[in-house]
Amino acid sequence: MAGGGGTGGGVSASTYAGLRYWLLLPSWLVLGFIVLAPVGVMLIYSFLTKEFRGGVIWEFTLDAYDQFFFDRGLFGDEPPKIEWTYILIFWRSIWQAGAATLLALVIGFPTAYFIATRPERVRPIWVFLITIPYWVNLLIRTVSMKFLLRDQGPLNDFLIWTGLIDTPIHVINTDVAVQIGLFYSYLPFMVLPIYAAVERYDFALSEAAADLYATKWVALRRVLLPSVRPGVIAGCILVYVPSLGAFLAPDLLGGAKNFMIGSLIEEQFKGNAGNWPFGAAASMILLTMVMIILLLFARQQARAEREG
Amino acid sequence: MKNWITTTATALAIALGASVASAEEELVVYHWFEYIPQELLDKFTAETGIKVTMDTYDSNEAMLASLKAGGMGTYDVAVPGDYMVKIMTNEGMLDTIAEGELKNKGNIMEQWLDVPFDPGRKHSIPYQWGSTSFMVNRDVYKGDINTLAILFDPPAELSGKINMLDSQGEVMLLASLYLGIPQCSTDRAQLKALNDMLLKAKQHWASFNSDTAKEVLVSGDVAVGMIWNGFGAKAREEGANVEYAYPREGFNVWMDNVVLLKDAPHRANALKFMDFLLEPENMAAVTNYARYAAGVKGVEPYLDPVLATMPEQNPPEGAKGVFIEVCDEAVQKVYDQIWTNVKK
Structure with missing residues (x-):
């Protein structure tokens, strides 16, 4: 690195050595302001008292977390039992996001592989084509998906026309519709990192494997996959994490009948319930969960690297 | 300088x-x-x-x-x-x-x-000003529609084909009218009944959505849609064979x-x-x-x-329109809890 900058005009990294921390200041400010500050506000709000009809009163309380974990009945005066409602909502989100990620992986991996194995000249065109639908706003794309999936929609019309089915498959307003929506919303986040990994992969290794009598499946599993693993993991995280907190897909495609974490939180801030501390607490619990998942990933990754 | x-x-x-x-x-x-x-x-x-x-x-x-x-x-x-x-x-x-x-x-x-x-x-x-009630697709259901049972205890052919407005105030009012209990009731048994009735009714509902309330009726995604009268009139004018109901138990006027x-x-x-x-x-x-x-x-x-002469603008003689009341904090808290129970 140090030598690379020198070719321009005699400026090298050492020129700025004394200023290093000052030069980092802007990025720390930006990080602090756009990442830490909002999370800090949420953390504080989650410990405040709910104001009637939205807003907070500046009095410390654990009510929001209490509401999350304990069920005190419809009128709030029964002895506390464990509250399953929100645990169930979290579980549903984990499962829905997982299904969407799996779907994205199954479709995204071959797609990325296909693009990476095209001649170098045309690869950018394929990548470009993948991103085109994503120039359109997420809301519009989710609504379009609703049109496609509906009982009298093009998808069912087509399947009936081909004779594969005779009555429409009912997908809209079900969990499957939510999974399809999430998968579709975040597919490029799966394709692009895997593509970047496969593109760097040296296909001579696969040929070597074949020369050593590895079947295609074994070569894929033992040679290609371990080499592109970081790309696959990055793709999975990039699809999984936003899916976990999504609210457009469950609202529009799932019929807003079964909360996911994102819709639960949204409802607290802009919906009918208007309970900001509870929304903040749910956000903090979600954040903690995502952090644990990422830490587990990172630990496993580190272990794999030590062993490999 | x-x-x-x-x-x-x-x-x-x-x-x-x-x-x-x-x-x-x-x-x-x-x-x-x-x-x-x-x-x-x-x-x-x-x-x-x-x-x-x-x-x-x-x-x-x-x-x-x-x-x-x-x-x-x-x-x-x-x-x-x-x-x-x-x-x-x-x-x-x-x-x-x-x-x-x-x-x-x-x-x-x-x-x-x-x-x-x-x-x-x-x-x-x-x-x-207008009213909030619901519309029924007359191709799907030919029976009597002027009852809130269509929303809360529907006949078999309408079950699973109902869109509700994502609006706590209006849903709670219609539910209270259906049960014949006062708005903002402080009676525990009545609130409990409201909660239980809505949880049971939810099994019959396809979705909660306000901004597509008209569109799902026109497209035929649902056969019953809770809707505001003018928005519903547009659904009919866009070609859906839907009729606006004036439930006997009452409906919302706003x-x-x-x-x-x-x-x-x-x-x-x-x-x-x-x-x-x-x-x-x-x-x-x-x-x-x-x-x-x-x-x-x-x-x-x-x-x-x-x-x-628009049917959505001209309620029959004796139709009972009711304004939404503002509940106090204690009741509103229970309403919020019921709403969460329904929407979870």
Whole structure:
């Protein structure tokens, strides 16, 4: 690195050595302001008292977390039992996001592989084509998906026309519709990192494997996959994490009948319930969960690297 | 150096002047979706030179939440429903319109002048009024539809084909009417019954959605849709074979109102906008577009003649329309809990 900058005009990294921390200041400010500050506000709000009809009163309380974990009945005066409602909502989100990620992986991996194995000249065109639908706003794309999936929609019309089915498959307003929506919303986040990994992969290794009598499946599993693993993991995280907190897909495609974490939180801030501390607490619990998942990933990754 | 100063000063003056001028000629409206024709806004701009910026919402509660989360001081006017005007007044979110500030105040119909949610119209003017009930697709169901059982205990052929408005106030009112219990009841047994009934009814519902309430009826995604009468009229006019129900148990009647928000950045323009809307010709344009009813005198000559005989506008004799009441905090807390139970 140090030598690379020198070719321009005699400026090298050492020129700025004394200023290093000052030069980092802007990025720390930006990080602090756009990442830490909002999370800090949420953390504080989650410990405040709910104001009637939205807003907070500046009095410390654990009510929001209490509401999350304990069920005190419809009128709030029964002895506390464990509250399953929100645990169930979290579980549903984990499962829905997982299904969407799996779907994205199954479709995204071959797609990325296909693009990476095209001649170098045309690869950018394929990548470009993948991103085109994503120039359109997420809301519009989710609504379009609703049109496609509906009982009298093009998808069912087509399947009936081909004779594969005779009555429409009912997908809209079900969990499957939510999974399809999430998968579709975040597919490029799966394709692009895997593509970047496969593109760097040296296909001579696969040929070597074949020369050593590895079947295609074994070569894929033992040679290609371990080499592109970081790309696959990055793709999975990039699809999984936003899916976990999504609210457009469950609202529009799932019929807003079964909360996911994102819709639960949204409802607290802009919906009918208007309970900001509870929304903040749910956000903090979600954040903690995502952090644990990422830490587990990172630990496993580190272990794999030590062993490999 | 001197040259530099002059240039900067000129630039500053221009920038300041421009910002002052644009502040003079702006109006920021917070409004329901699909509730005012663009041509009418253009007409207002053409007449007054005031540029209108509009954001939209899909429920009274969403509007309140967004204003409380920092929208005050951004918007000049909003269009809350009757009960929400009362809530916003209690929250101190509305500015007072002094006597004589609105030159067209006399155009307001007598019965909408001294309303319980804003006695003497100190903060608001009528926008449109209408009802909330539901529509049924007559190709799917031919039986009696004038009962709330269609929503809460539907016949087998309608189960799973019902869209509800994502609106706590209206759903709770219709549910209370169905059970025959008073609004904002403090009776525990009644609240418990309300909770249990809604949880059972939910099994029959396909979705909760307000902004696509019309569209799912037109497309045939659902056979029953809880809907506002004017929005429902549009669904019928767009070709769906749907009929608006007037349930015997009662239905919701409401009035939306243009309110002057506290800390409105363009207060004078907001008043001009209110006066503009109180002109019969302009309010009639809203009615023709939204298919509800105006609260302004003299709109008749400008109205689409179809409106006079439109079934969604003409309830049968003896139909029982009920306004939403504002519950106190203790009851509202239980309502919120029930709503969460229903929507989880």
